[in-house]
Amino acid sequence: MGLCDGLSHCKLALAFAVMMDLLGGSALLVGVFAKLEINGQDYGDLLVYSGVLLVVASLAGWVLWYSGNIEGLTQKKELGHISTAVDQLARNLSRKIRTYTSHR
Template identity: 70%
Template sequence: CVCSDGLTHCKFALVFAVAMDLLGVISMLLGVFASLEFEGQDFGDLLVYSGALLVLFSMGGWVIWYSGNIQGLTTTKKLGGTAFDRLARNLSRRIRMPRSQSSP
């Protein structure tokens, strides 16, 4: 996730999700409304199914973008939790931290 300061974090995930949604919807609409026959075989179903898969695949981008934009989380000092909780917080921080700050 390429994160940066500003209004939206993880801009790469946002662009990925929107692009996959657009490609998926266009593919589905072409499959439904365009008559796509090649050598007597109809390829409309293939476009509908592949478009649905692209839209489903974009959900990963939306989840990453949304989770990267969550603000106001409590610091580690205030949170105790289990070892799994600490591991999840550390992983989340590494994903959100810009690359220039991640190396010691």
């Protein structure tokens, strides 16, 4: 058993979310607590707003990571349902795209 077994799926989304949280949080804190004046212009607000945007962007990574780690959902075939027309259409389209790209 490894150290990251609990993080089994979507490690890239997890790394993205953590990185955006770290960058956003540090930019936010620097923007709030540091005096950033250059030629009479205050750049603290810029760091505060960009930090908030980075933290909000990290939410996408957290949602992707969480939804990628959901286990226990059964497919319709396992439940005994007949596949729907939408499933068949998606499957056929996927096969056509796959065969088209393999013939190139």
